Amino acid sequence: MSAPSRNALYVLRMVWRSHQPPLARRAASTATVTLARESDQTPTTTPNHASSSTSSTDKYRLYPSLDTPASDSTPIPPSFLESESDEYTAASLLLPAQDLHPEPIPWPTLFPHGNVVTPKSRFCDPIYRLVAQNRYQDALAIYKEILSHNRRVQTGLLGHSIRIQHRHEYLKxxxxxxxxxDHQSTLLWLSIYPNRPxxxxxxxxxxxxQPVLDIVINEKGSFxxxxxxxxxxxxxxxxxxLLPTLLPPVLPHLTFAFPPETSLRILANAIKAYVSTTTSEVSxxxxxxxxxxxxxxxVIRWWGSYLRKLIMGGWKEQASALAHAKPFGGDEHWDAITRKFIDEELLEPGRQKKAQTPQVYDTTNLITWMKSCLDDLPTPTELAKxxxxxxxxxxVQDHPTSLESFKRRFTRPPLRNHRGRHTITVQSKLWIHADIINLQQDDEHHKAVEVFRKYFIWAGLPPLKEVYDQEPHRIGNERMKSQPTIQMITTIIPSIIYTLPRPKSKSVKSFYTAYMKHIYTxxxxxxxxxxTHSRLLRELTHHSGAQIGLLSLRGLVDDDYQxxxxxxAAVLYALAGRRDxxxxxxxxxxxxxxGMVGERTYRGMLAVLVKTGLAKEAERLFWRVREKLDREDAFEGLDLY
Structure with a gap:
């Protein structure tokens, strides 16, 4: 049966059922049809059935419920389609069973999308619906309208405020x-993010x-x-x-990127907000x-971590004041590792370093040399050798795995090392420092800078966008990097200068100016x-000339730098080499x-004067040094050729 036929039968059945006759009449009609069928099939054997047709008078006499109503009774209105008859009743009984899932009648529409049924949202919140559709700007516009309405309610201009339900979806x-x-929108969206205990x-x-931390630390430089x-x-x-999740990764950058008064204020306000939200003073x-x-x-752990970073950053005075104040209050005490820092770095400033164990430098006795480095940490230069x-x-030919084995043992963290540690150990930092020195000796300055940027935060140096014309691509994850030492920065400065754009005389001078400008930060x-100053002056004099080096040196002395x-020596060598x-x-x-001249400086100056052909000046320096030092062997063993 086709679809239009089924639809027509469905409508016919609905209309028929809505105009059903009373039960007695329907039963009589059914009996009439049955009797009619039997009379058609049974042969005529009695006088009562001699005729094939029956008058209507006899029919009404047999079925009194179908009698013609009296003139004074209420007339029955005719059916919508046709007058009720036995044929209609018989036809309705022969209709097929109703389809439980009939196809809908295709109604005519003016638009092609008229038959499309849009899914109904579970939520009536318009902000959430728009956010779920990635329509963030439209959702933000409604959000701001609601905030404006609520502000008017608070001032008494309107009656009822509108509450915005907090949802996790608003993190996107x-x-x-x-x-x-867009900092303002960031704070608005986070303000309707659900709270956590x-x-x-x-x-x-x-x-x-994780995505938020990547943006804050890696892309935005901790703001x-x-x-x-x-x-x-x-x-x-x-x-x-959410402070337990976001504060630990941000805390190192917060401590080293800002002055202590700024970082202390930010940390104190954040912890205060966290404590007031998650705890109760009365309950x-x-x-x-x-x-x-x-x-x-x-809270004690966060303050202890911040105090240790202040000590490592050299803010001894501020760290001492913080250790005495105990910002977490109450009768609590600093944790064990923080107390150790306080005792060793703040309460015993005059302690002496441990005695240096003798080092072995003979490359033929590598086993003894490696054991010596494992017993006591060597200097970066010694480890590089x-x-x-x-x-x-x-x-490598005789012992192919000796270097890898020694590196694994040297950089292995302590047995009691914290399992959640992300940063590298002191031994690993020392190994990376030694690798950078070896790369510099091989003139691999670009690779040395990449290694530095991969493992260490760009701190203690001018910002990258001031060092290079175009800020280089990001290397490594800022969350996993460690704070460099001033020794590491002093080592990497020549490689940074070698990677500056040309002309070097101009770019090195700009780098030196930017470095001096940011010293106090x-x-x-x-x-x-x-x-560090010596390294900077030597590079500046070498690339920009003796006069620039001399002026920079005078400026350092005038500013009370050492x-x-x-x-x-760097400036003296440059002046001698240029015959000034x-x-x-x-x-x-x-x-x-x-008191800034030693025997080594005199020997270097004499060698430069001789090689530049200034014999008279060299002789003058020779007798001046002999008279000053009162030694005849001051220049003994000096190679002048």
């Missing part, structure tokens, strides 16, 4: 706004907030240029109960006590030492009065 628009730099940082939370937004962001994170229920037991150790010796082709532990003997003897003798006089 917050993440997009954060990536686009005080919990530990478990893997599910880490995975959820060094916008500390106000970082404070508002961390306070909101604390109010949402004494079991739940409140349980939350308090979770929050108190967390050992790595270079183990990498020699003759050693560095933590004390990353501020330049005399060795360039060191190597800084003076007048300024050379003047600078030598100043250096001698400041």
């Amino acid at each position: 628009p917050a993440l997009q706004a954060l990536e686009m730099g 005080a919990t530990s940082n478990h893997p599910v939370l880490k995975e959820i907030w 060094v240029e916008d500390p106000q937004f970082l404070q508002e962001f961390m306070v909101l994170v604390g109010q949402k109960g 004494e229920t079991d739940r409140a006590k349980f939350q308090e037991e979770i929050v108190r150790p967390q 050992l790595i270079r010796a183990l990498s020699h082709p003759l050693v 560095f933590p004390p532990s990353l501020r330049p030492t005399p060795a 360039p060191g003997q190597e800084g003076y 003897t007048v300024q050379m003798w003047d600078l030598l006089d100043d250096a001698e009065r400041a």
Whole structure:
């Protein structure tokens, strides 16, 4: 049966059922049809059935329920389709059974999408519906209208406020706004993210907030240029109960990127918001006590981590004040590792370093050399020499796994190392430092800078966008990097200078100017030492000329910096090499009065004067040094050719 036929039968059946006659009439009609069929099939044997037709008078006499109604009774209205008859009743009984799932009647439409049934949303919240459709700007517009309406309600202009239900789905628009730099929208979306009770940082939370941390740390550089937004962001994170997830990765960058007063203010406000949201000062229920037991150790641990980072950054005065103040309050004490830092770094400033064990430098006795380095940490230069010796082709040929075995034993973390540790150990930092020194000796300066950027935060140096014309691509994950030392920075400076764009004379001068401009923004532990100034002056004099080096040296002295003997020596060598003897003798006089000239500097100056053909100046220096040092062997063994 075709679809139109089924639809017609369905409509016919519906109309017939709506106009069904009373039960007695329907039973009589059924009996009539049955009798009619029997009379057609049975042969006529009685006088009563002699005729094949029956008059209507006899029919009504047989079935009194079908009698013609009296004139005074209410007439029955005719059917919608046709007058009721036995044929109609018989036809209705022969109709097929009703289809339980009839096809809908195709109604005519004006538009092609008229037959499309749109899925109905489960939620009536317009903001959520738009966010689920990735229409973040439209959702934000409605969100702001609701906020404006609620503000008018608070001022008494309107009667009822509109409550916005907090949903986890709103993290997506917050993440997009954060990536686009729309700080206001970021805070608005995070404000309607659901709150959490005080919990530990478990893997599910880490995975959820990993994209946010990547943007904050890797792409935005912990918002060094916008500390106000970082404070508002961390306070909101604390109010949402998410500080255990977001604070530990951000804390190292917060400590080393900002002055102590700024980082202390941001941290204190964030922890205060977290504590006030997750605990109660008046409730004494079991739940409140349980939350308090979770929050108190967390707060002590965060403050201890911040104090240790202040000590490592060289902020000794601020760290001492913080250790005395105990910002977490109560009768609690610092944890064990923080107390050790306080005792060793703050309470015993005059302690002496442990005695250096004798080192073996003979490359023929590699076993003794390696044992010595495993017993006591070597200097980066000593470790670089050992790595270079183990990498020699003759050693690799006889002992192919000696270098890998030694590296594994040297960089192996302590047995009691924290399982959740992300950063590298001190031994690993030392190994990376030695690798950078070896790369520099091989003139692999670009690779040395890449290794530095891969494992260490770009701190204690001018910003990358000021060092290079175009900020280079990101290397490594900022969350996994460690804070460099000033020794590491001093080592990497020549490689950075070699990778600067040309012309070098101009770019090196710009780098030096940018470095000096940012010195006061560095933590004390990353501020330049005399060795750092010497390295900078030597590179500046080599690439930009003796006069630029001399002016920079004078500027350092005027600003009460200590360039060191190597800084003076670099400029003196450059002046001697360029035959500028007048300024050379003047600078030598100043250096001698400041005590910044040693025997090594005199020997180097004499060699440069001889090689540049200034024999008279070399002879003058020779007799001057002999008279000053009162030694005849001051230049003994000096190779002048």
